[in-house]
Amino acid sequence: MSRSCIVPVIFVLTSLSAAMAQAVTVTFLHHNDLHAHLTPHADLVSDTAGQPGASMHLAERGGLARLATLIKQQRAAYPASVLMNIGDTYHGGVEALYTNGNAVVDPVNALGVDIGVPGNWDFGYSPAVTRLRYGSPTAAEKRLLEASAGTIKRPTFPNLGGNVTLTTGSNAGQPLMPATKTLIIDGVKVGFIGITSDIVPEMDSVLAVGMSFLAGETAYRNYVNTNAAQLRASGAQLVVVMSELGIHKDERLADVINAGSVDVFFSAHTHEAIFEPLLGKSGARVVEAGNDGWLGRMLVTVEPGKLPTFNWTMLPVTPTLAEDPTLQALVTTARAPFLADANHDGKLDTPIALPNPAITLKLTQPINTVVGYMAAPLDRRNALESSFNDAWSEALRGYAGTDLGLTPGFRFDAVLAPGMQYEDGHVAQGNVTIEDVYRYFPVPYSMATGTVSGARLKEVVESNLSGVFSRDAFSQHGGWADGWAGVNLQVNLAANDGARVQAMTRTTGGAINPTDSLSVAGCQRPTDGSDVLCSYTGFINVVPLVNPATSAGWLVQELLTELLTQGRVNAPGAARITDSAATPLWPQQQAVQPLFSNLTSKVTTTASGLTYNRNTGLYTGTITVINAGAQALTTPLKLVLANLDPSIVLTNAQGVFYSQPFITLSALAAGGTVTVTVTFSNPQRKPVSYQTQVWNGGV
Amino acid sequence: MLRSTLFQHTLLAIALGITLALPAHAETWQIDIDTSSLAGISGSLDLQLNPGASDAQPVQVQIGHFSTDATFGGGLADGAVSGSLPGVLVLDNTAALNAWLQNLVFGSHIAFTLDINAPLTAGSGTSFAALLWDANFNPLLAATGEDAALRINLAPASAPVWISSSAVAVSTVPEPAIAYSLLAGLGLVGFVVQRARRRY
Numbered sequence: 001m002s003r004s005c006i007v008p009v010i011f012v013l014t015s016l017s018a019a020m021a022q023a024v025t026v027t028f029l030h031h032n033d034l035h036a037h038l039t040p041h042a043d044l045v046s047d048t049a050g051q052p053g054a055s056m057h058l059a060e061r062g063g064l065a066r067l068a069t070l071i072k073q074q075r076a077a078y079p080a081s082v083l084m085n086i087g088d089t090y091h092g093g094v095e096a097l098y099t100n101g102n103a104v105v106d107p108v109n110a111l112g113v114d115i116g117v118p119g120n121w122d123f124g125y126s127p128a129v130t131r132l133r134y135g136s137p138t139a140a141e142k143r144l145l146e147a148s149a150g151t152i153k154r155p156t157f158p159n160l161g162g163n164v165t166l167t168t169g170s171n172a173g174q175p176l177m178p179a180t181k182t183l184i185i186d187g188v189k190v191g192f193i194g195i196t197s198d199i200v201p202e203m204d205s206v207l208a209v210g211m212s213f214l215a216g217e218t219a220y221r222n223y224v225n226t227n228a229a230q231l232r233a234s235g236a237q238l239v240v241v242m243s244e245l246g247i248h249k250d251e252r253l254a255d256v257i258n259a260g261s262v263d264v265f266f267s268a269h270t271h272e273a274i275f276e277p278l279l280g281k282s283g284a285r286v287v288e289a290g291n292d293g294w295l296g297r298m299l300v301t302v303e304p305g306k307l308p309t310f311n312w313t314m315l316p317v318t319p320t321l322a323e324d325p326t327l328q329a330l331v332t333t334a335r336a337p338f339l340a341d342a343n344h345d346g347k348l349d350t351p352i353a354l355p356n357p358a359i360t361l362k363l364t365q366p367i368n369t370v371v372g373y374m375a376a377p378l379d380r381r382n383a384l385e386s387s388f389n390d391a392w393s394e395a396l397r398g399y400a401g402t403d404l405g406l407t408p409g410f411r412f413d414a415v416l417a418p419g420m421q422y423e424d425g426h427v428a429q430g431n432v433t434i435e436d437v438y439r440y441f442p443v444p445y446s447m448a449t450g451t452v453s454g455a456r457l458k459e460v461v462e463s464n465l466s467g468v469f470s471r472d473a474f475s476q477h478g479g480w481a482d483g484w485a486g487v488n489l490q491v492n493l494a495a496n497d498g499a500r501v502q503a504m505t506r507t508t509g510g511a512i513n514p515t516d517s518l519s520v521a522g523c524q525r526p527t528d529g530s531d532v533l534c535s536y537t538g539f540i541n542v543v544p545l546v547n548p549a550t551s552a553g554w555l556v557q558e559l560l561t562e563l564l565t566q567g568r569v570n571a572p573g574a575a576r577i578t579d580s581a582a583t584p585l586w587p588q589q590q591a592v593q594p595l596f597s598n599l600t601s602k603v604t605t606t607a608s609g610l611t612y613n614r615n616t617g618l619y620t621g622t623i624t625v626i627n628a629g630a631q632a633l634t635t636p637l638k639l640v641l642a643n644l645d646p647s648i649v650l651t652n653a654q655g656v657f658y659s660q661p662f663i664t665l666s667a668l669a670a671g672g673t674v675t676v677t678v679t680f681s682n683p684q685r686k687p688v689s690y691q692t693q694v695w696n697g698g699v
Numbered sequence: 700m701l702r703s704t705l706f707q708h709t710l711l712a713i714a715l716g717i718t719l720a721l722p723a724h725a726e727t728w729q730i731d732i733d734t735s736s737l738a739g740i741s742g743s744l745d746l747q748l749n750p751g752a753s754d755a756q757p758v759q760v761q762i763g764h765f766s767t768d769a770t771f772g773g774g775l776a777d778g779a780v781s782g783s784l785p786g787v788l789v790l791d792n793t794a795a796l797n798a799w800l801q802n803l804v805f806g807s808h809i810a811f812t813l814d815i816n817a818p819l820t821a822g823s824g825t826s827f828a829a830l831l832w833d834a835n836f837n838p839l840l841a842a843t844g845e846d847a848a849l850r851i852n853l854a855p856a857s858a859p860v861w862i863s864s865s866a867v868a869v870s871t872v873p874e875p876a877i878a879y880s881l882l883a884g885l886g887l888v889g890f891v892v893q894r895a896r897r898r899y
Contacts, residue, residue: 607751608852609826611845612796614745615836619795620846621751621826685778685795687753 023303026185026238027078029071030289030296031085032268033119035092035412036104036442037292038331039063040319042415042428044381046587049314050275052634053587058420058428061293061316064107064331065323070295070315071111072324078299080186083112085157086242087268087291088119090133092412094367094438095338100125100355101133103334105153110330113157115181117242119269120197124443125149126356127209131169134159134177138170150355160194160242163214163223176211180227182236188302191231193224193262195243197269202477206527217474220245221256228261237302238263246270247278247288248473248595252658254280255598263308264298271411272591277312279598285310291411293317319424338367358526359444361555365434372432372564376571378416380440382480383468383593384493384585388413388440389483390572395563397485400449400521400545403506405485406534408523409468409478414439437560447554448524450533450542455514458501460536461489466497468593469699471657480593482534484576487512493699494581494636494664496655502580521545523556583636583699596657596698602629603668605639605692610680618651619682624675625694627668633696637665639676640693645686652679657695665694727872728813730829732848734769734866737805737831737839744809745830747798748790751823755792758825758853761814762788769809772802792825805831812872817853824854829867840866
């Protein structure tokens, strides 16, 4: 090779090398849990952006036309981007309910989503709708399914969810949706793992017919590990999980999966606005972008020979964003049938019935019709007790004339805050529209009454509290806590599962004894037997609550509308649930459903030697915890002794965290120290071995 | 002149260094326990050296110069123990429980020296404890909030923490090596000072 050739070759090689070594930033735009909210709505926003604080304010958030503008702005600023849509999308609003979700499909498709994962409520119409929307039925199967479900619009972007396997049909044994997908973004190979809901069979077994859902921590750990390994083996430089398990389970998975297998969990389902990513033991970050009203942005910079770096920002969808005209037109088209009142007579031009003819629910008035007025704030934004659940369960109890009222702990919400000032200065009116009614109840269930013993009532409440507040995320299920009227509950949220209820008393006075028989007004699904009320078995003589005007059973939307119209849904009085542990709840904690944060890296711990007491057979010592960080560590604060030999017991443990014993710590100022006593029984005199962890938050 | 001053200062620095450089982790202590309030009671003396967890670095203590007017019964060793009382007893912290249980009828006092070798730099701490039990293993002469009459917490990179009841008196016993260092250092200081006085 001549000297004249060598120089250009070296130049080219050098340039190539420089290009290969160049850092590339991939932008993940994370949108989750739209809940079919096409238009802006009121929201309650913490004043301290995820930090513990005592206050919140009313804000206008969301609206697909504004979201579209924000997405366009972000994609212009960060061209190497991917837009993810995760969680409940086509369910949660009145337009969606009356169209099997179809009304929402075109506007969401127009957002330019690259990849998605369905939420639990996207399974909420029927298995036929689910298969038509997300599956790959044959032509014959499609005709059969459409015979029951009608035409179902499909998302134009791929959806993942290999944790659901079909058990019937031509694709039996195959996943409903693929588990993974790989995208090349600005030269970076990114592997996506999709996890859709694991709780559909619990919601209603009818919705899970023909499908098998992966269940439990071990199954999901293996699912993530296996798929991540395959993606890495195929050359993926980044691996992310899009998950409908909720941030509590995803945080746990980030602790137990193989180190370095996953870069980020993008979570949905639990509606938590996470401003500071959680960091799992595996090295994976975990984030969730609230629900409708936020867009999360994760910048991940990849550079050869270096670990990726991460930068997470929560971007609010606010009224300052211009409405994108294309999306606005689609939203207007989707909503037009629900607002059409050409005669201005307060009636829809064409009444709209549910796609399922077995349910008589019907819309006859425009959805912006005001059906009631609230004089005090009403929301369902608290994991333990919310003003809406209190108000509605009391109205229901009063109407039904029962001892108790019960309403499910949905995460559906439409904040009504009369008198509260929005960010832009205008004051909320307190009007309640038909659309609001459906935002609280986008599910067409019936109302019913039954009776329950005091003993079974306690079990029901315990089960519900474990489902919300269990320290083992994979023992959690459902949404937030149910709403009860007619009973005051004394609970200890910091207790272990099954031991939280301390006392139950009637609001009219007197303790509720195990042998008492109490009448309860609640809800009933079409397939529930006469022993089931609001999904709980063990009730007696459950019968429909009948509308005397029609002699038909009340549906929840009908009865709520009726009682709002009559002015019988009133702001609740004093709290009915008292937590003896005084557990801080949102916004005192960053998450509505208390979420643990691992602070182990921010402290140092030193164990003293142990002294053996020959009388008790116990070993006693101390562990000293020093806050090595610059930030104070707030309560609830726990010192967990992990991986203790099963034959060695921490006898002064105050509870368990993922089956590991813990001791409660007091708050620790920056640089502060706290020393706690530890007492072990060690009958086999084995070497005492454990890892200390410090967690705050949670219960 | 300059060289002489430099020599003098160097010598002084060495002398002070020798004097002050006491070993940090090899120390001998004299322990005296006043058991006069227990005289005639049957019970036991329990000397333990236990780690906080299995990641504790090796620690060894030697109990010597044991003296008492108690009436001795049998003794029982648990874990890493060599020797026996009233002779020299060596405890290592390698097992969960490393202890010598000496049955006795208490007299008026118990005394012994304690050599601690604990060059700890990381991991969990280790505790030496002297516990006095009655015949039913109820603690006697225990420090406030403790089972032990004396507990010494040995932790990485920090001085031992002593917890003891009022019946326990602790004093230091300079080890021969330390004493020789001290004497040599002081001697050098004296030499330097004397030289300086002669010059001026």
